[in-house]
Amino acid sequence: MITKTGRDPRTIARNIPGVLNAIFPGLTPGIVAFYNKSASDCAVVAVPLEAVQSSELQKSFLFELAFAVGEQLILDNNPTWGESVAIATKRQSKFFDAISPSQISDNDQRIALRVAKNLVAMVKQVAAGENSVYGVSPKIPGFRWIASGSGDFFAGSTLIEVKCIAGNFSAADYRQVAIYWLLSYAAAVETGDSEWKSCALMNPRTGKLVSIDFDEFIQLTGGGRSKSEILQAFSAIVTNIQSF
Template identity: 45%
Template structure:
C-alpha cells in the first residue's frame, strides 16, 4: 500500500507498524502486559457479551454509535440516534469501507446507549480527578506526510483514546497513542500545539481504563533514547519513506 494513502495518524499507526519498530523497539508484549496490569475498573456497568451477540450490526459500527452517543450525552444529556448514525458512518468511512446500516434495532440502541453512558461517566470522572474540562475530538497535529487528525477525548494535557474490545489493550492500541504523543511533542517544539503528558486507554465495554504518563511510557519503550532522539529517528524515517 502506498504511503500517500496513509496520511491520517490513526491509519498510519494501524497499517504501518514497521515504521515504529526502530522508534519504539521495546514496545513488546511484556511491556504491554506491564501497563495492562494497572487497569482500573470504573464505577459503571459493563456491557454483557450476550447482549452484544444479539446485535446484527458490524461491531465497529455498533461501538462507533456508542462513542457518538457518549459525545452527545457529554454535551447535552440527550441522544439523537439519526445524528449518531451519521457521525458513526462518517468516522468509519474515514478509516474503513463502511456500509450504511439498514437500520438501528432496539438491541443496537440499548448497547450503544450503555456504551455511551459508560463513556460519559468515565470521562467525567477522569476529568474531575484532573480538574480539567473535557474536549471531544482533540486535534492531533501532523508531521511531514502524516496529516493532522482527531483523537477521541482530552482533559487538559491528558489524551483519552476509546477502545471497545472484549480483550486487553493491545500493542497496536499503545502504538497509536504513543504516535499521538510523538506528534504532539513535535508540534510543541515548533510552537504549533501542546505536548500530551498523560495517555489513557478507556474501554467503555468492560468499564476499565489504563492511565500512564508518556514520560514513563517512553522510558519503557524507547531503548534509552531521549525525547529529542526519538523524534530525530522518527523524522528521519518519515523522510526516508516520503511520498
C-alpha cells in the same frame, strides 16, 4: 526516495508498525502486558458478551454508534438515533466502506446507550482526577507527509482514546497513542505549545481504564533515548520513507 502526503497518524500506527517499532523498540509484548495489568475498573455497568452477541448490527458499527451517542452527550447534545447513525456511518467511512443500517432495534439501542453512558462517566472520571475541563476531538498535529488528525477526547493535558473491545488493549492501541504523543511533541518543539503529558486508554464496554504517563512510557519503550533523540530518529525515518 518517494514522497507521499496526507497519511493519517492512526493508519500509520496500525498498518505500518515498523515505523513505531523502530522509534519505540521497548514496546514489547511484556510492556503491553505490564500496562494492561495496571488497568483499573471504573464504576460503570459492563456490557455482557452475550448482549453484544445478540446484536443485529455489525459489532464495529454497534460500538461506533455507541461512540457517536457518547460524544454527543459529552457535547451536551440530545441526538436522535437517526443523527447518531449518520455520524457513525460518516466516521466509519473514513477507514472503510460503511453501510448505514435501515433501523436500530430496541436491544441495540439499549446496548449502544449503555456503552455511551459508560463512556461519559469514564471521561468525567478522568477529568475529575485531573481537576480539568474535558472535551472532544483534540487535534493531533501533522508532521511532514503525515496528515493532521484528531483524537477521541481530552481532559486537560491527558489524551483519551476509546477502544470498545472484548479483551485487553493491543500493541496497536499503544502504538497509536505513542505516535499521537510524538506528533504533539514535534509540534511543541516547533511552536512552544504543550505536548500531551499523559493518556488514558478507555474501554467503556468493559469499564477498563489504563493510565499512561508519557515520560514513564518513553523511559520504558524508547530504547534509552531522550525525547529529543526520539524526535530526531522519527524525523529521519519520515524523511526517508516516501511511500508505502
